[in-house]
Amino acid sequence: MTKRINLKHLLINGQRQIGLQFYPDKVIQALLKELPNIKWSTEFQMAYLPNQGKNLNLIFEKFRGVAWVNGQHFFGNSQGKETEPQDMELLRKKYRSYTNIPKDYIDTLERQHYAFNTAKIYLSHFALFLDHFSRMKITDITDLEINQYLNHLTRQQRSKSYINSSVNAIKFYFEVVMGMPNRFYSVARPRKDEKLPKVLAKEDILKMIKMTTNLKHKCIISLLYSAGLRRSELLALKPQDIDSKRMVITVKGAKGNKDRNTLLSKNVLEDLRKYFKEYRPETYLFEGDKAGKYSERSVGAIVKQAAKRAGIKTPVNPHMLRHSFATHLLEAGTDLRYIQALLGHSSSKTTEIYTHVATHQITTIKNLLDD
Template identity: 55%
Template sequence: MSPLKSITLYHLMINNQKMIGIKFAPDKLIQSLIKGLPNPKWSKQYNMAYIPNTKGNLGVVFNTFKGNVWINYNRFLTNRPNSSSNEIVDIEWFRKRKPIPDYRLCPEEYLLKLELKRYANSTVRTYVHFFEMFINHYSKKDLNTIDEMDIRAFLQLLIQKKVSNSYLNQVINSIKFYYEVVLGMPNRFYEIERPRKESKLPTVISKVEVLQIIEKANNIKHKCIIELLYGSGLRRSELLNLKPTDIDSNRMLVRVKNGKGRKDRYTLLSKTALEDLRTYFKEWKPRTYLFEGQKGGKYTPQSVLKIVKDAAIKAKIAQTVTPHVLRHSFATHLLESGTDLRQIQVLLGHGSSKTTEIYTHVATNTFKLIKNPLD
């Protein structure tokens, strides 16, 4: 039985016009069918045939090849859902910025799409920053004429500056968002190479060191912040979004609303933290958020980082301690005490068990059963 003939559809931009690219292995039947398409042409650059990208033409492609050739739409269509977040997306301040001479601001359609898709504000800031950096590198070039080679050249410059893999991936995401989401050409730059994912072990400190850090906190407010980061395994952003009503003292749980991945979950509340929270609440009387600045409103991420770092320095901890180190330590200590990995995954709000499994590489009970050959 002969293998099934197939074509793969791509998004192309040729002479500033959207095109449907059609890639295929040499085949007389496919070549004959392509000749019957509306105004087919051949691109030496992309090594594929193409026709104008219209809804009508997409239907023509389907009707022409159905029953004869399998059509691969994976590079052409996307099923990615919009965000379901209820967070208010703050785009206006980007729009109200004063024009800077010889500096290209992010196109309005880019901002509008971020707004309509309800991307998190942190993602909006990141995407706008990196995309403006990219379009100003090619300030003399029309955006729609930029191709894969231009993107690769720009990424190569960043690699030469020794930026991190995470940084590079965020740049790629911001660029792809414009060409694939804003312009409605999903997977157009599918072939752009991404850096290999780094496999770094989480930094963990001992329970004794955590208690020493808590002891060195400046005041009851700072103490409660550190206790919740560690005792509930919270991300910094989750801590900052907490409201007094999220502390469930009856069930000894903390409710995390709209965590990473737009997920709600419950996590543990320690008795020690609850006692200190009651003292803190009477003294500081927070209104909207559990932790607020001196003038009210949400506490800043920078303040939380400083609280943790300063307390760790006072406690003379050798390692650099951040809010996420406390979260890593929470998960690792639970695993070491015999808590099931699936339960830890739920408490941390991980979408995949693979993310949680990283803690098996740093938990001491993983190694205790192994006899050292020197002994």
């Protein structure tokens, strides 16, 4: 497979940068180190250097004859905002250049109605996997080679969730696409960390909402918390999903392609009515400048800034509001089965983790030093 580097526009600490996105490759990594002021972004998972004409020329000169430098996104978008495909057909076109990905892989993802984000993750991981074994036929790859690949990811200090996603993407091909159930008996997943979800105090969340003056941003934060929504679910909402008569929000095609109803707050409904009159969204409840879906990155930035204004010292992300929703309902005496339904969890075991962070029972125990 031809070595390939995609140039991306990045904005880091208010400064424009040239992002270099590529599959892990020793030759490319060695040449990158020779570029001046080259750095690595953990957030964007790519190398970058200042967006200057001389640096752009250096990149093309450095990798001439070694890798194809793809500037389609970089030169085709003067605003520096990459537009991600949002349906399977566009995703298919994006990965058309990865000729080693079997056509059946994408077809099966689409036929089984996998969520767009899940399909995108699977394709990304599977492309990297195949690129690693570019000199082998896919049918010749054994459990031993797969375990060696997982060890390779571990040496790269990839997270356990990243490695698990790679395993899922690989298993999907052999077990679902190729119809070989339980193909990988000896492929070892990394041991799962039993970490408790991070939860905010209710008063801190209310302070975040109160100190957010932008109506659109206020509605976003309020819905994430009051309805227990995932970020992707929030961005997929359409105006007709807000049912003011029954006071519920319909979440369609959520994780696992399941629909569910969740709570609609009376206070949030009032703000949403004001928001609708002011912004007049066309397709999605929250839209960007060009009437498309609002970006996930923007939602993250909104939550982060609101937490900063509220004086919260710990890092806050949108999913913490969902964790807080579940925990606060449990502390208020809501039955765990109802919380499971509101969150859209398939298994009660997933919801039970909130029993470990809820404090309503712990606070009734008298501390030994307070006796």
